[in-house]
Amino acid sequence: MNSKYRLGIDAGGTFTDFVLAEQTGGSRLYKTLSTPADPTLAIRNGLALIAEDLGVALEEIIPNCDLCINGTTVGLNALIQHKGARTGLICTAGHEDSIEIRNGHKEDGYRYDAEYPPAVMLVPRNLRKGVRERVLSNGTVRTPMEEEDVRAACRAFIEEGIETVAISFVWSVLHPDHEKRAAEIVREMMPDALVTIGSELYPQVREYTRTSTAITNAYLAPILKNYVTAVDAYFRSLGARAPVRYFQSNGGLATGNVVADRSVYAINSGPASAPRAGLHVTEPFDEKNVITVDMGGTSFDITLTYEGVTNLNKNIDFLRYRIGVPMIQVETLGAGGGSIGWIDDMGLLQMGPQSAGSDPGPACYGRGGVEPTTTDVNLVLGYLNPDGLVGGRLPLDKAKAEDAIRSRIAEPLGLSLEKAAYGMFTIVNANMVNGIRRVSIERGYDPRDFVLVCAGGATGAHITAIAREMGIDRIIVPKLASGLCAFGQIISDVKYNHMATCPVRLDNEEAYERVNALFRQIEQEGREHLHKDGFADDRIRITRSLEMRYVGQVHECTVDVETFDIDAQTVERLKDAFHRRHEQLYTYSEPKNTVEVVNIESTLYGIVDKPSDARLSSGGGADSALKGTRMAIFSREGEHTRTPVYDGRKLGAGDRIEGPAIIEEVTTTIVVEPGWTAVLHEGGSYVISAKR
Known part of the structure; x- marks a missing residue:
C-alpha cells in the first residue's frame, strides 16, 4: 500500500490527542476536548482539525494512512463508573461466591482495614449460577457436567435481560471441554449474548483470578464491541483501506474484533504506550533507564523502564478487580490539570483526586467551573499564557482563576492569592513525587539513575519542580510531549x-x-x-x-x-x-x-514499519525566539520574577535557554525553573539539566 501517513489517537479524560506522522518524516499534533458521553464525537472533531490544517478532505487523508490506531479509555471509564453491561456468571456449583471471598482478604494496602468497604460486585449474587461438574487437579473428570443446569442458568439470564455471560469452572485449564460445551449451550439459547470462556481468555491456574478476569472481560465486552463497531464503521466511511488498530494494556496493537473479544486487554490502553514512546525519545541519548510521567487533564500516569525493559503486571487488583492478563505497569494518580483544590475537615489543603475534567473544566476555561484546579494555579503563577491554550483555541480567563483560588483557598486559610497558589502547586507536585517513589524507590530502584521523560499537556509546567524534588538532574521533553502516548501508538507493534x-x-x-x-x-x-x-x-x-x-x-x-x-x-x-x-x-x-x-x-x-523521524535545522540562538517576559512565581513566599517567554516554534537545534524561563509550544508549556538549563536537540526534544 502506497501511504503517506500514520494516525495515532489517544482518548484521555479531558483531551483527545491526535498524532499524524508523515512517512517522509515529521509529525503533526492536534488536540480536542474529549466527549465522554460519545467518545466517537471527539474523534470526528479531531479529524476535522486535521483536515482544516492540511487543507484537504478527510476522504483524501484516511485512505492514505497505512495504519489508524486508537487508544481508548472507554473500558476504563466503564469500570470506574460501574457502567458496564448486565453480566451473568456460570461457574462450578459451590463456587458462586469466590469473587466475593477474594482468596480470603482485601487487596494489598487495605488487608487489615476493617472499615474499608467491600468492592462492588460486577455480577450480583442472583446472577451467579452454579453448575454441577467437577474436574480434579490432574485434569480428570470426577463429575460430568449437568447440561440442564446450564440451560436453567440461561433461562434465568434471559428473564433478567443479561447481554453478556462469563463461564469459569474449577480446573478448566486442564480440561476445558465443560466450559466449551457450556458456551455452546449459551450461544444456542442466547444467540445475541456475548460469551467469555475463562480457560480461553486466561488459561492459567488460580481459579479466583481466572473467574474475576473472565467477569471483567464479559462486563466490558458489549461496551468495547459497540465502540469499535462505531469507530470501524466511521473510518470505513472515510475510505480507510486497513482496519483500525486499537492499543492494548499489554503495550501492543490489536484489531477491533480482538479487542471486543478480549476487552480486558483494553482497560488501560492509553498510558500503556508511554514506555515505548519514552524509549524512542531517549534513544539518541543512549538512555535505557527511563521514568515516563504523563500529566493530562484528569490523571497523572507513571511508568518505569529499566535497562530497556518495562515492567509488566499480572494477577493484580486493578480498580479493586483481580486481573490476570499482562498489563504495562502504570501507576495512576488523580493529579491532573483539572485536579480540584479543597480544604479538608482538619483545615488542611488538598489537591484532587476529584477532577473538573473537560466539562465543566477548570474555572479559567469559562465553561461554568467554579472550583480552583491545577490549571488555574499555573495560570495565576504566570506559567500559562493568559491568551489561551492549544495555540489560543482554548482561551483562559485569569480573573475567574484568581476568584476561585481566592474564595475557596486563600481567604479561608488566611493566605495571599500568590502564597495559596504556590501552596497548591507544591501539594500537587508532592502527590506526583510520591507516585514516582512508589514505582522506583519502593521497588528497589534509585530514581537518580533514571532520566525523566515528560509526557502530557500539563506536565511541562511541573517537570523541573518534580525532578528537583526527586534528585533527578536530567529531563527530556519532546515537542510532542502533550501527545506522546498517541505518538507511542504509531511506533508500536x-x-x-x-x-x-x-x-x-x-x-x-x-x-x-x-x-x-x-x-x-x-x-x-x-x-x-x-x-x-x-x-x-x-x-x-x-x-x-x-x-x-x-x-x-x-x-x-x-x-x-x-x-x-x-x-x-x-x-x-x-x-x-x-x-x-x-x-x-x-x-x-x-x-x-x-x-x-x-x-x-x-x-x-x-513487527510494524516505523515512520521516519524528522530532524530540526540548527537554530539562530534563543534570542530570536524570545516573545517577551511575564511575571511568574517560583517560591513559596509568592514573590514575582520577571521571566523570559520563548516561542518553541522558532527555536532550532542547539538553542540554549537558561532558567528561569518559559517555553511555549502549541500544545504544552515548559517551565524551566531557576538553576536549570534547556537545550533543544535536533531530534525534537528539549534536554533540561540541573546546573551543577
Missing part, C-alpha cells in the same frame, strides 16, 4: 500474549517434552493469528516467560527466557535463569532444590 498452564517438576524427560510441546502449540496459534493479520514469518518476533517456583513454595516468580528447544541439556538454562531471578527478588536461591513450572507464556509481536 502488534502484540498478542498466549498462555498455558503447565504444572510440572523439571526433574524428568517427560516434563521437558511437555513444556517444549506446549510452547510450540501456543506459539503456532500465535503465528496463525499474526498470519491472518498480514504478517509473514520474518516479521514475527517471539519472547517467552515461565512462572516457576521451588517445590513447596506457594507463590511463583516470572522468569524471562530466550526461545530455544527444551531438552535434558537446555533445561538447565531454565533452572539457572530461575535461580538468578529468585536471588534477585529475594536475596537467596536454592540450586539443589527441585524447580517446578506452573504457567508458561509466549508473547508474539507482528
